[in-house]
Amino acid sequence: METTAQHPIQDLLKTHFGYETFLPNQEEIIKNVFDQKDTIAIMPTGGGKSLCFQLPALALEGTTMVISPLIALMKDQVDALKANGISAEFFNSSQPYEEQQQVLKNLQNGDLKLLYVAPESLPQLNFILNSIKVSLFAVDEAHCISSWGHDFRPAYTQLKSLKEQFPNVPLIALTATADRATREDIATQLSIPEAKTFIASFDRPNLYLDVRPGQNRNKQILDFLKNHSDESGIIYCLSRKSTEKLAATLKTKGYKAEAYHAGLTSEERNTVQDNFLNDRTPIIVATIAFGMGIDKSNVRWVIHYNMPKNIDGYYQEIGRSGRDGLPAHTILFYSFADVIMLRKFAEGSETETYQLAKLERMQQFAEALSCRRKALLGYFGEHITEDCGNCDICKTPPKYFDGTLIAQKVCSAVARLQEQEALGMVLDVLRGSQNAQVYDKGYQKIKTFGAAKDISWRDLQQYVIQLLNQGVLQIYFHENGRLLLTPLAKKVLFEGKKVRLANIIKEVEKVKTERAPRKRAELFDKLRELRLKLAQEINKPAFVVFGDASLEDMEFKKPRNREEFAEVSGVGQAKLEKYADDFLKVINRHLDTLENDLPTHERSYKMFMEENLSPSEIAEKRGLSEDSVYGHFIKMHQLGEAFDFSQFISSEEIQQIKNAEKTLENPEVLKPYFEYFEEKLPYWKIKLGLYL
Template identity: 65%
Template sequence: MITIENTLSLLKKHFGFASFRPNQEAVVTDILSGKDVIAIMPTGGGKSVCFQLPALMLPGTAIVISPLIALMKDQVDALRANGISASFFNSTQSPNVQNEVLQNLRNQKIKLLYVAPESLNFLLPHLNKNNVSLFAIDEAHCISAWGHDFRPAYTQLGKLKNTFPDIPVAAFTATADTATQDDIIKQLQIPRANKHLASFDRKNLFLEVRPGTNRLPQILQFLKNRQDESGIIYCLSRKSTETLAEKLKSKGYKAEAYHAGLETDDRTRIQDGFVNDHIPIIVATIAFGMGIDKSNVRWVIHYNMPKNIEGYYQEIGRSGRDGLPAQTLLFYSFADVIQLRQFIEESTTRDFQLAKLERMQQFAEALSCRRIALLNYFGEHISENCNNCDNCKTPPLFFDGTTLAQKVCSAIFRLNQQEPLGMVIDVLRGSKNAQVYDKGYQNIKTYGIAKDIPWLDLQQYIIQMINQGIFEIRFHENGRLLLTPLANKILFEGKKVKLASLQIKEKSAVKEYIQKTASIGIFEKLRQLRREIAIEENVPAYIVFSDATLKDMETKLPQTEEEFLQVSGVGQAKNEKYGQRFLAAIKDQLIIEREELSKQKSKVPTQLLSYELYEKGHTVSEIALQRNLKDDTIYGHLQKMHALGKPIDLLKFINKEEITLVLKAKKELKHDDESVKPIFEYLKEEVPYWKIRMGLYLG
């Protein structure tokens, strides 16, 4: 008879633990009772014990499906070191060794047998209900196309339950959002599986995000006081890992690059060196880390942004597994987002993966507690700030956003929690586009209750609410927004909401246009002055000031002697010698450029000014009113900007039926010239001129 005393006795004997970690006992009990389970447990949470311990207690052999061929031997060696009979079966073994494993399986000499999914078909003929105790699916997210590490070979695992209906199937993974969890259950055909969700909260990890500029100097500064600590730096490309590793080595750090393109011997050498503390720093692609049981990794740096939160969480989870404080640092730049979008474009689940990338981007841009945002993604809703992330340590300015949050919650509720972010914003702002009217949303009570907030600002506020755990995004269901328990507290229990004040964007379309066309010549002005001084003193120009110093002057634009001394490369002697002349040159050039900018502003194309307002979230009617123009003119401006490649969804203004109507009228009139008046009259003056022009353009 299996008792808790027996279980704890074996746990201590073979694994050295006197008690279970959270969730372990419940998972073990379910498996011993013959139930199917899915367990979502963070890295370092003790997943392996959950199937290894039942394997010892049940008659027969536990079949463990694992994607990690390279690590199977290590896992088996660790079990054998604990006095447990274990083997593996995969393509790296000779036929003689494989036959020996199969013979031991038939003779019931193995308690755990590890097999790669690609090798499972070779093993199946040797399995039956009398010699198999359970099927454990490790890294189960690999079975789901919704997951971050899909492997087609995993999809065949669904037949296990059909073939062995009475054998428990236990699926384990460290990272799976709600959609992936549901898909794992569906793919494995275990609809009645008990679900065990351990907390995703790794309180000892400090979460930090920084802009992706000057990354190498920032990394060197980060490592300055961490000379003897182990850490991993993740990069997007193999070339990046090699380049960065060489730069770190040139600065005196013991670092090695690791990626799938290395020879097997080199990968093994580097991996062993890291595990055994001979190589403290690994610069790697995501090929590194899965299954490595190294508890003293003190930091993880993401040189590039990961493509989804699951991957990010799994990778930062490789630090601080001993429970001691560990640091995580993510560098974020929009260039990374563009590169990742290119990677995803060819994916069979393109739209889904792009939505996850957007969510990762929102996390990187979050202004509220990062831990709340991270846990909310995995369906774990907390509301107290963690005080162990960059945003908690240095918070932005906040305002009371409770009323706005209540408005958004109410709108989502009245939309039956069926619409994505864009539609929710359109309804709140009272947009008059075709999609809103086609669904009758102009008639709901919350239509237009946030029309005073620009579109992009409202988008950012709602993203903050998502990061705070007020709403959940269902990526696999058209990205619809759902209310969480926290939303109900805000609506019905007076729960307060703080929102961060938005930063003013540095650039706008108009500013970019002005900067491209204005005569920006400060650097040239400074070079010219440097040349004059060099001739006067009969010295090379760089002796006066280097190009780097002139660039820093251009950036800082010093106005006083004190500010001039802050320029890199300016000391007291050169300040006394040249300071006044350079300050005067900068002042003169700024006056010239201000005049030039003033002239350029008057030359900005009218359609660009309209687009600038549209980008800020103003409706067509608002833009027309502000610019003292007709609505028709603004629609024409937006059409021109669309033709220039700006991301404007013209189908917000005209639906497909109207386009068909316009094209049909043109065809029946055999109308080929540019005048739209004949079409306007043919359609009984019921379709406005701007809509006819837009229909012809889109058709």
């Protein structure tokens, strides 16, 4: 192997990449690779990840294999390397056969310093890799290997065999975002338990963090663009349809904008990307597929039209702006409707609980009333003490009060619960909730039980979220979301550190939503029956009508009309014309029946939780007594649904009812209680008090 002495890394840095100095952590990571050691590098977008394997590739003898997930972006990386005088190629399924053969020939002849390959294509190279000198394996976007990560790719799991096959070849795994669970999983999945992990600071101080309510998004974007018309920027949307509609709107207003999503051909996507990279189209309206690995340093702003599903993805996407270190503006539009939609996306997946916990943390960030940067960095385990001065909260802060006592109570409860409980239980204990879960674990005996009973459940929840965002507490998502104390919490508890909390702003926007039907398999079976019938009519195999993936997508998206049906995977114009009406009939009938077949207690609960109706409004709408509605809530709670009864009855009232129970001759009947309380406590409240 050629040594670093023959290739001083500082010289290589200047000669091939044109830089005088390394960015933080780069030099240490490169030296670790030179020492033939396995490495995990967590570096923010714009932190210079690629250099950590590109530079060693030049100095080490042989070829560095770079495993990268996005075929469309390999070309850019290779073009950039070639422009720097470095022999590099890519190998993937998009290439013509002749081109592939030439790349393989170059590889076999030892003419390449770097070869980029998609994980799916790697097995095709096995026969050559065993006969050549491989200097290094670089697994880019390594979070894709972890089901804990935010962008899991099944093809990445085959990479675990690299260490068995090439035990003496060092491996470096790189990602821009990985929490503790993902980092540990990367090491396990790649069989590199001894790998040294380098975590660069996640702080990008040049990015202005701005979160806004989701009303009138288009108007807000147009107002923003008036002052940023000549700058490059990306707008991220959740759906293809949204990207196209918004791009069209911007065009009618005179802006050069193009949509980018998976529905375009690879040729169309490449054209859009090239136009953006070459500044011909400054504005891209895209689904999240756009931007990973794009090395465009002058993106001046990133807008999230919808809330992302987790902070990892959000951080990675905003990191595509301001990579040149100059100021950049990021805007996140937040609405409760986005939260509902993202919850539906997560439900039914293998990692549903974990994804929902991550989504909740994203929501907490969007609702934060303290410095956004503190909240963002705290999520990655990096705790700063000073406010950043470069976010919407720091620029226009809410009204604060001294929340030290509340913070101490919360931290004390977390400590006394041995850092084993999630947010809900911590709140129940602090509020002195008299429910079975608390009593089963004996938590009513701990010192902080009821320490915050004077604060409403919702307000206390918001204060705990603020403490999470301020880095006083943290969550272990992969361990049932349990709350832990950070070093900052110890200062709050034992060193008298003051904590400021923001006054709670009452929630303005509530969105009525439909709950997804519970029995997803039932709809799938009905769609499969219809598919078989239609296939028999044309005497063709069933998959000719639609593959299972399309049926699963129908079941998941539950389209109600032709426009929505067109969004289903595998539905082109011909199939839309041919099959939409038949399949929509089955889907609509199924959803309508499901709605009407809900048991009465579930319907009341659904109207309260999802339509935000009060018990009296539900009673009026359904022609029931209010007592019946509260009875439905009790039934749902008995069936295991979470329910906060403290909004209807105080702990003092519960105690009074329990005291009355001891004195009454016939405590099984409600009327004596009603008379005992001189008809001042309604029957439903008595019923609740006896239940709780």
